[in-house]
Amino acid sequence: MKLTLKLILTGLLYAPGILCECPSYTEYSATQHKPLSTGKHRIPSMRPPTECRTFTSPTIEEALHNITSYITDPDWKTLFSNIFPNTLDTTVAWHNANETEPYTFLVTGDITAQWIRDSTNQILPYVPYATVDGDIAMLVMGLINMQAEELLGYPYGNAFQPPSRSGLLPTENGIALDLSVTPPFNNNTVFEAKFELDSFASFLQISSAYWRTTGDYQFMYNPSWGQAIAAILGAIEKLQEPTFNSRHLVNKPLVQYSRLTYTATETQFGGGMGNPVRYTGMAKTLFRPSDDASIFPFLVPANAYLSVELNRLAFMLDTIGVYSELANVAKTLSEEIRKGVFEHGTTLHPKYGRVFVYETDGYGSTLVMDDANGPSLLGLPYMGFLAQTDPIYQSTRKMILSVDDNPWYFTGSYIHGVGSPHTGFQKVWPMAVAMRGLTSSDRDEVKECLDQLVATTSDLGLMHESVHVYRTSNYSRSWFAWCNSLVSQFVIDAITRFPGII
Numbered sequence: 001m002k003l004t005l006k007l008i009l010t011g012l013l014y015a016p017g018i019l020c021e022c023p024s025y026t027e028y029s030a031t032q033h034k035p036l037s038t039g040k041h042r043i044p045s046m047r048p049p050t051e052c053r054t055f056t057s058p059t060i061e062e063a064l065h066n067i068t069s070y071i072t073d074p075d076w077k078t079l080f081s082n083i084f085p086n087t088l089d090t091t092v093a094w095h096n097a098n099e100t101e102p103y104t105f106l107v108t109g110d111i112t113a114q115w116i117r118d119s120t121n122q123i124l125p126y127v128p129y130a131t132v133d134g135d136i137a138m139l140v141m142g143l144i145n146m147q148a149e150e151l152l153g154y155p156y157g158n159a160f161q162p163p164s165r166s167g168l169l170p171t172e173n174g175i176a177l178d179l180s181v182t183p184p185f186n187n188n189t190v191f192e193a194k195f196e197l198d199s200f201a202s203f204l205q206i207s208s209a210y211w212r213t214t215g216d217y218q219f220m221y222n223p224s225w226g227q228a229i230a231a232i233l234g235a236i237e238k239l240q241e242p243t244f245n246s247r248h249l250v251n252k253p254l255v256q257y258s259r260l261t262y263t264a265t266e267t268q269f270g271g272g273m274g275n276p277v278r279y280t281g282m283a284k285t286l287f288r289p290s291d292d293a294s295i296f297p298f299l300v301p302a303n304a305y306l307s308v309e310l311n312r313l314a315f316m317l318d319t320i321g322v323y324s325e326l327a328n329v330a331k332t333l334s335e336e337i338r339k340g341v342f343e344h345g346t347t348l349h350p351k352y353g354r355v356f357v358y359e360t361d362g363y364g365s366t367l368v369m370d371d372a373n374g375p376s377l378l379g380l381p382y383m384g385f386l387a388q389t390d391p392i393y394q395s396t397r398k399m400i401l402s403v404d405d406n407p408w409y410f411t412g413s414y415i416h417g418v419g420s421p422h423t424g425f426q427k428v429w430p431m432a433v434a435m436r437g438l439t440s441s442d443r444d445e446v447k448e449c450l451d452q453l454v455a456t457t458s459d460l461g462l463m464h465e466s467v468h469v470y471r472t473s474n475y476s477r478s479w480f481a482w483c484n485s486l487v488s489q490f491v492i493d494a495i496t497r498f499p500g501i502i
Contacts, residue, residue: 022052025090026110029462029479039075041454046082046461047089054092059133060085060126070495073502075454080491082461083484087122091481094166097138101222103149104142105162109479112171113159113191116147116199117289118482120206121374125488127206130214140210144219147203148228155231156183156255158199158291159191178260180272182253195255197239197285197302198375200232204309208316217320226323229313233329236306239283240336242362243276257286265292265421278362281340289373290422296359296367300345303337304385305375310334341385346392351405355396356380369408370400372418372429372466374486379435388439401436412469415456419466423476427466430456431483434490443498450494450502453487463487 032044071077094105106119130137150160162168170188185193238254256272269275274297284297311334317327347366349355356377357366370377381388399405408419410426418432437449456467458475463483468474
């Protein structure tokens with residue numbers, strides 16, 4: 001997601017007082033704004049002016065005040081004040097607060113489109129406040145409704161254009177050209193048609209997380225939600241199929257994606273089908289959460305994530321007493337995928353013993369690495385797939401955090417951590433540093449992660465997509481709302497588990 005597109009804040013956004021003169025936050029986020037913090041890192045104040053914020057919530061402002069009262073480090077106090085409300089301040093491109101059927105369209109940051117995965121993660125830090133603030137509840141439920149509508153319209157898209165009724169114009173995607181995609185898509189409604197398995201899981205996650213927190217299942221009354229769930233479950237069943245049938249003929253693929261490009265990660269093998277697979281119980285994907293093409297179609301962390309969320313979906317439906325047939329399908333799929341992860345998604349490493357692999361094909365081919373983007377192998381406990389103390393996870397974690405054994409782990413004088421083929425060599429993603437902290441029980445390790453994050457904003461007071469391990473000025477994306485939200489979750493988790501750590 002390295003496009004550079006501007007979001008011009010206009011009166012079409014949620015807050016009725018937003019002025020057309022408000023600057024593009026893409027530009028605003030790339031320049032320091034005073035006052036600066038009094039700590040050694042001199043963190044600038046990066047919240048847009050009140051009149052230019054896309055959604056305001058007294059509840060979140062109060063929460064921000066309460067949380068920062070537990071932070072004594074002046075740099076972190078300012079940095080957290082920038083990142084915790086960032087999604088609300090800058091990304092609510094459209095919100096229809098209809099009490100019976102709200103809709104919310106969140107841009108990912110400097111790209112004017114809504115990613116299913118990103119938007120779920122952007123809004124997760126606010127879900128706990130939906131129990132006490134009806135406006136936040138409407139915002140979250142609006143996102144659930146919006147994602148349901150998007151996935152029902154085109155289940156294989158990873159990012160979507162704003163709905164025509166929002167009054168916002170679709171944005172041309174310069175990398176969505178010269179494509180051959182099956183089934184075909186409409187670029188006026190779908191921004192990008194890279195099928196990423198974790199999009200399904202992300203939609204399930206925000207649905208069940210909202211219900212578990214509030215007990216509210218009003219979103220199920222929207223026909224699009226149940227239809228989207230049925231479409232997703234049907235797609236997963238097809239994605240479990242092997243490439244070849246019992247007569248050794250090619251099974252008709254559910255989805256294909258190929259593109260004329262010089263960038264290998266922007267197209268797929270096998271005429272867009274992906275490399276061949278045998279049946280494992282897992283579901284295939286064409287692309288990773290980085291938006292890069294997978295090498296082997298069974299992406300293990302995405303399947304682990306999907307297994308967790310299918311189980312949560314089944315529990316929610318059973319508890320409420322609706323969609324019993326869908327609940328049974330979800331439960332079966334969750335079990336089959338989980339079994340597949342453990343039977344086919346591990347390998348015996350010569351140094352670390354049994355470890356999870358990043359990708360596999362069911363034939364015995366595996367890719368041993370991890371990528372910074374979530375879902376990741378590093379984040380398996382965070383997503384609820386297994387306990388942090390699980391021996392296979394602990395062995396995998398040691399491998400992931402080794403510069404000698406994970407080809408996408410980089411270290412330098414500025415930062416060290418997991419990167420991604422998406423941004424190239426020697427660039428670490430701050431979200432991977434946060435995930436390391438979220439999955440650690442060691443106070444010193446958590447403090448090390450916090451220290452790295454506050455020191456790697458390139459003097460801009462926000463979390464970037466990636467930063468170079470040696471050059472502070474070499475970063476990608478000054479405005480990346482998903483990472484701002486994830487690091488906010490990490491900070492709240494850290495000060496809760498280790499009072500006084502910052």
